[in-house]
Amino acid sequence: MAKAYWIATYRSVSxxxxxxxxxxxxxxxxxxxxxxxxxxxxxxxxxxxGLQQRTVVIEFDSVDHAKQVHDSPAYQEALAVLGKGAERDIRIVEGA
Structure with a gap:
């Protein structure tokens, strides 16, 4: 099973x-x-x-694990706290 990478880039933080x-x-x-x-x-x-954007890369054991964390109640609570405080792009990509 291939590792997965959750990649988040922040276009802006308000x-x-x-x-x-x-x-x-x-x-x-x-x-x-x-x-x-x-x-x-x-x-x-x-x-x-040349985009100077905050970037976060998180490794997971699989795409399914990354999805489970994203959809978990604990992470959803964190998202609710962030609200519209940042414009971001999140991608989950399977490792090569």
């Missing part, structure tokens, strides 16, 4: 307090579900389109 509250809840929810946070922050370098 409420840093909501983002901080989200982080306090989402990290433990993700880790409890077996996720391993590999990357979190702004790019050191950018190429091609």
């Amino acid at each position: 409420d840093s307090d909501a983002l901080a509250a989200y982080a306090k809840l989402s990290g433990p929810a993700i880790i409890a579900g077996g996720g391993r946070i590999l990357v979190r922050g702004l790019p050191a370098l950018t190429y091609e389109a």
Whole structure:
């Protein structure tokens, strides 16, 4: 079974307090579900389109595990706290 990667990019953050509250809840929810946070922050370098966006990469044992964590009550609670505090794009991609 291939690993899976949950990749989140933040186009904008309009409420840093909501983002901080989200982080306090989402990290433990993700880790409890077996996720391993590999990357979190702004790019050191950018190429091609050169978008300087906060990026988070989380590794899971499978796409199904990543989906289960995303859909879990604990993570959904974190999302509710974030509300419209950030415009993001989340993708779950199966490893090669």
